[in-house]
Amino acid sequence: xxxxxxxxxxxxxxxxxxxxxxxxxxxxxxxxxxxxxxxxxxxxxxxxxxxxxxxxxxxxxxxxxx
Numbered sequence: 001x002x003x004x005x006x007x008x009x010x011x012x013x014x015x016x017x018x019x020x021x022x023x024x025x026x027x028x029x030x031x032x033x034x035x036x037x038x039x040x041x042x043x044x045x046x047x048x049x050x051x052x053x054x055x056x057x058x059x060x061x062x063x064x065x066x
Contacts, residue, residue, distance in 0.1 A: 001015070001016055001052065001053035003053065003054065004057065005029070016051075022046065025051060026047070026059070033047050036059045036062065038057060038059055039060065040057055041056055
């Protein structure tokens, strides 16, 4: 399967022969789900969401502090 990941205004074209979830892609990119919101094809997605051929996955960094 082929899919696209967008993070920090960069686009990454990815390929995998395995079934993946959003969590798998986060782990592969060394990103924490505690500081990232994931969107799949423009809709907010949870970690367990499956990634499918042709999907566009966008990771948005959450800004927080005090």
